[in-house]
Amino acid sequence: MLELKNMTVRYGKHLAVDAVGFGLTKGEVVVVLGANGAGKSSMLKAIAGMIPVADGSVTLDGDLLTGVPAHQVTNRGIALVPEGRGVVGRMTVEENLRLGATPSRARASEDETIAQVFDIFPRLAERRRQFVHTMSGGEQQMVAVGRAMMSKPDFLLLDEPSLGLAPIVVGDLFKALARVRETGVGLLIVEQNVKISLRHADRGYLLEAGRITGSGTSEELMNDAAVRHAFLGGDI
Amino acid sequence: MLEHVVNGLVLGGTYALVAMGLTIQYGIARIMNLSFGDTIIAACFATYVLFTSLSISPILALLILVPSGYALSNVVYRVIMKPLVARAPDEGALEVDSILVTFGLLFVIQGILLYLFGGGYTSYSFFNTPINVLGTVVAGNRLLALVLSLMIGAALVIILFRTRWGMILRAVALAPKSAPLFGIDTDRAARTAFAIGGAIAATGGVVISMFQTFTATAGVVFTMKALIVVILGGKGSVPGAIVAGLLLGLVETFVAAYVDPGLTLAAVYTVFLLLLLVRPNGIFGKA
Ligand SMILES: Nc1ncnc2c1ncn2[C@@H]1O[C@H](COP(=O)(O)OP(=O)(O)OP(=O)(O)O)[C@@H](O)[C@H]1O
Ligand SMILES: [Mg+2]
Numbered sequence: 300m301l302e303l304k305n306m307t308v309r310y311g312k313h314l315a316v317d318a319v320g321f322g323l324t325k326g327e328v329v330v331v332l333g334a335n336g337a338g339k340s341s342m343l344k345a346i347a348g349m350i351p352v353a354d355g356s357v358t359l360d361g362d363l364l365t366g367v368p369a370h371q372v373t374n375r376g377i378a379l380v381p382e383g384r385g386v387v388g389r390m391t392v393e394e395n396l397r398l399g400a401t402p403s404r405a406r407a408s409e410d411e412t413i414a415q416v417f418d419i420f421p422r423l424a425e426r427r428r429q430f431v432h433t434m435s436g437g438e439q440q441m442v443a444v445g446r447a448m449m450s451k452p453d454f455l456l457l458d459e460p461s462l463g464l465a466p467i468v469v470g471d472l473f474k475a476l477a478r479v480r481e482t483g484v485g486l487l488i489v490e491q492n493v494k495i496s497l498r499h500a501d502r503g504y505l506l507e508a509g510r511i512t513g514s515g516t517s518e519e520l521m522n523d524a525a526v527r528h529a530f531l532g533g534d535i
Numbered sequence: 536m537l538e539h540v541v542n543g544l545v546l547g548g549t550y551a552l553v554a555m556g557l558t559i560q561y562g563i564a565r566i567m568n569l570s571f572g573d574t575i576i577a578a579c580f581a582t583y584v585l586f587t588s589l590s591i592s593p594i595l596a597l598l599i600l601v602p603s604g605y606a607l608s609n610v611v612y613r614v615i616m617k618p619l620v621a622r623a624p625d626e627g628a629l630e631v632d633s634i635l636v637t638f639g640l641l642f643v644i645q646g647i648l649l650y651l652f653g654g655g656y657t658s659y660s661f662f663n664t665p666i667n668v669l670g671t672v673v674a675g676n677r678l679l680a681l682v683l684s685l686m687i688g689a690a691l692v693i694i695l696f697r698t699r700w701g702m703i704l705r706a707v708a709l710a711p712k713s714a715p716l717f718g719i720d721t722d723r724a725a726r727t728a729f730a731i732g733g734a735i736a737a738t739g740g741v742v743i744s745m746f747q748t749f750t751a752t753a754g755v756v757f758t759m760k761a762l763i764v765v766i767l768g769g770k771g772s773v774p775g776a777i778v779a780g781l782l783l784g785l786v787e788t789f790v791a792a793y794v795d796p797g798l799t800l801a802a803v804y805t806v807f808l809l810l811l812l813v814r815p816n817g818i819f820g821k822a
Contacts, residue, residue, distance in 0.1 A: 349715065369715035378716070385713035387706050397699070398706050402718030450718055 301346075301377070301454045301485065302322050305355030308341045308509075315341040317509035318355060325453055328486040330477075330496040332520070332530065333506035340382050343456045344346035346487075347379035359453075359465035378452035382459060384443040390433030392423050396433055398451030407523035408451060411453070416445040416510035419478050433522050444475065454485045461492040473499045493530040497521050507530075538671040539792045540785070545677045547784020548684035549743050553757065554764035554776040555691055556735030562708040562771030565626055566633040571736055572757030573644035578604065578740020579749045580652055580788055586659050593745050594778030597683075602739045608733025612726045617641070626711075641754065648751035658748040669708065678747040678788055683742050688777060691735070693775060704728055708771055763807050769820025778818055782806070 301323045306314035316338045323329050333339045344350045346357050348369035357364040359375055367375070379385070386395050396416060400409040417424035420441045426434065431442050440460060447455055460476070461469040473495055482488055489506075490496035497503060497517040505513035505526065513525055520526050553575060560568050578600050585591040585599065616637060623629035664675040686792075695701035707714045707724040714721050743749070764783055768775025783803060790802040814820065 336554075347716065368720075370718050370720045373716060373718040381713070381716065385716050387710045387713065389709050390702075390706065394702060398702055401699075401703060405718070446717065487727050497546070 300360055301487070302358045303342075303355070304358070305347070306342070306345060306352055306357060307354035308338070308345045308350060309353040310341075315509055316345065319506070319509070319511055320355070321514070323454065323485050323487055323503060323512065325485045326480060326483050327502075328480055328488065328500045329367050330401075330500040330503040330517075331487070331489045331506050332491070332493055332496070332503055332526065334491065334529065336508075337506045338509040339506060340458050341509075343379055343458050343487070343489060344370075344381070346456060347377060347381075349379070349381075370402075373450050374404055376404065376451070376453035377456065378447035378450045378454070379456045380440075380443045380447050380458060380460065382462070384439055386431050386439055386442050386446060389430060391428050391430055392434075392442055392445075393427040395446050396427075396449050399446035400451075405449060405451040409449070412449050412451060413440065415482070416448050419448075419475050420445055437464050437472065440464065440468075440472060441475070444472075444479070448479060448484075452484055454487060455479065457486065457488045458494075459490055460488065461490060461495060469495055491530065493521075493526060501514070537669060538673070539788050541668055541671060541673050541681075542677065543785070543788035544781060545673075545681045545684075545746070546788055547781035548681045549739055549780075550689070550764050550783050551762055551777045551780025552684040552688050552742070553736060553739035554565055554768065554780050555688060555773055556732040556739065557761045558765045558768070558771055558773060558776045559704075559728050560732035561765065563704050564612070564616070564725040565620075565629050565711070565731075565793065566725075566729060567630055568729075568732065569634060569637040569638070570640035570644055571637075571663050571732070572756070572759070572760060573641050573648070573754030574604065574608075574733060575740040575743065575756040576749055577644055577648060578737040579744035580648055580657065581737075582741045582744045582749075583659050586661060592748035593741050593744055596705065597738065600741055604737025605730045605734040608736075609726060611640070611733070616729065616780070617726075619724075620643040621720075622639035641758075641807055645751060645754060652751055654751055656748045656750055659744070661745055664715030666806075674706045680742045680745050683738075685773050687735075687738055691731075692777075718766040720747050725805065734797055760803070767807060769817030772819040773815065775817055815822060 304320050305318040305449055306316060324418055331339060337391050345352045348367050352365045355358060364372055396413055400406060400412065422438060423445055431439055460472055476486060477499055490497055497520055500517045502516045504511050513523065515523065541645050557568060557571050581600055582593050582596045585596045586593060609655045618634045619636060620629060623632060662675040662679060665672045666675050666678055695705060703719050704724055706717060707719060709719050711721060764776055768779035786802055786806050787799045792797050
C-alpha cells in the first residue's frame with residue numbers, strides 16, 4: 300500500500316501541494332485530475348523522491364519513503380514516468396529498457412521482464428535497435444512505460460501519459476496500461492484527459508491549487524458537475 | 536614521411552587518451568578539470584622517481600600509478616568537488632565553480648612538483664631501442680606508448696559501450712535528470728567518472744614520460760591540448776576525442792617537420808578554429 304498523509308510540497312514560499320492525503324493498493328488504478336499548475340507533477344515528483352516533501356509523509360507498506368533519494372525509491376518499487384517521458388533519447392530502445400533494470404530488485408528477472416514488456420508493446424521488440432529520439436511520441440511513451448516496468452515496480456506513477464498524443468494512440472496506450480495493471484502493479488495516473496483516464500481507472504481525485512477537492516469512483520466523477528464544469532467544458 | 540606519420544600517431548594517441556579522461560570527467564561528472572594536465576605531469580614525475588630510484592619499469596609503474604590516480608581522484612571528488620555539486624543550483628553554476636576550484640588545484644599540484652623537482656626539464660631513458668616499422672626507424676618507447684594508448688583507449692571504449700557499467704555512465708552523461716528514475720545513483724556515477732578520469736590522466740603521464748621530456752609547469756599545455764581535443768571531438772564524445780586527438784598529433788608533427796617547430800601551437804589553433812567554423816559542436820558533437 301502506497302500512502303500519502305498530509306503531503307506538502309513547497310517551492311520557496313509557493314505552496315504547490317497542500318496537505319494531500321490518499322492511499323493506493325497494488326492492482327488498483329487511481330487517477331488524479333487537475334488543471335495546469337494544480338500541482339500534479341509536483342505531487343508525483345515528491346513521491347518519487349525527485350523533490351523534497353516539506354511536510355507530511357509518504358509511506359510504502361508502512362515504511363517511510365520521505366527523504367529517501369530518488370534512485371532508492373525506484374529500488375523500493377516505485378517507478379515514475381515523468382512529464383517529458385524521461386527516456387534517454389540518444390540510446391536505443393533496448394538500452395533504455397535494460398537500463399531500467401538497474402535497481403537490484405530488478406536484476407535477476409531482467410530477461411523475463413523484457414519479454415513481458417515486448418509482449419505488451421510488440422512495437423518495441425521490432426524497434427529494439429532504434430534510437431529513441433528518432434521515434435514517434437507514442438512509441439517514445441511506450442519506451443517510457445516499458446522502462447518503468449523494467450524496474451519491477453509495485454506502483455507505477457504516470458505524469459500525463461496522454462499529453463501530445465493522438466486520440467487513437469492514447470487509446471492504445473491505456474489498453475496497454477490496463478495489461479500492466481493485470482500483472483498486479485498499482486497505477487497512479489495524473490491526467491487532464493478526463494474521459495479516457497476515468498474509463499480506465501477504478502477511482503479518482505480532483506486536485507485544485509494543490510488541494511484535493513473531490514473524490515469518488517470513476518463513474519461518480521464522470522457524472523460530477525464540478526468535473527464536467529472544469530474539464531469537459533460545461534454540460535456536455 | 537612515414538616516420539612523421541608514425542610519430543604523429545604516437546603523439547596523437549597520447550592526446551586522444553588523455554582527452555578521453557577529460558571528456559569523461561566533463562561529460563559525466565560535469566566538472567571542467569583545469570588541473571587535469573598537472574595530474575598528468577604528476578604521474579610523469581612519479582614514473583620518473585619509480586624508474587630512476589627504485590628501478591621499477593614504467594610498465595610496472597602503470598600497475599601502481601593507475602589505481603593511485605583512481606583512488607586519489609576519488610578522494611579529491613569526495614572532499615573538494617562534492618560540496619560544489621551539493622550547493623550548485625544548476626549545471627552551469629557547477630561548471631563555473633569547478634573551473635575556479637580546479638584552477639586553484641592546478642597551482643597546488645604545480646607548487647608541490649616545483650618544490651620537489653624544481654623547474655628544469657626532466658626525462659629518463661627507457662626502451663630506447665630503434666625498431667624498424669615498414670622501413671622507418673622508430674624508438675621502441677614511442678611504439679610502446681602508441682600501443683599502450685591504443686589498448687587502454689580501446690578498453691575504455693569497450694567498457695563504455697559494451698558493459699552495463701558503461702551504459703549507466705553514458706546514461707548519466709546523456710540524461711542526468713532522468714537517470715535517478717532508472718535507479719541510477721548519479722552521485723556515485725559522477726564520482727566514478729571523475730576517478731576514471733584521474734586514472735586515465737595517470738596512464739597518460741606514464742606513457743608520455745616514456746618518450747618526452749617534461750617540466751613541473753608543463754601541465755597547463757596538456758590541459759589546453761586536451762581541451763582542444765575535447766571541444767574538437769564534441770564535448771562528452773569519446774569517439775570524437777579519439778579522432779580529434781590523432782588529428783592533432785599528426786598536424787603538430789607535420790608542421791614541426793615541414794614548416795617550423797615553433798609554429799606547432801599556432802597550427803593547432805588554426806585547425807581548431809577552422810574546424811569549429813565548419814562544425815561548431817565538434818566533429819562528433821550534437822547540436
Ligand atoms: N521548480 C519550480 N519552482 C517554482 N515553482 C514551481 C516549480 N515547479 C512547479 N512550480 C509551481 O508549482 C505549481 C504546481 O506545478 P506543477 O508542475 O506541479 O503543476 P501541474 O499540475 O503538473 O501542471 P501541468 O498540468 O502544467 O503540468 C505551479 O504553480 C508551478 O508554477
Ligand atoms: Mg505537470
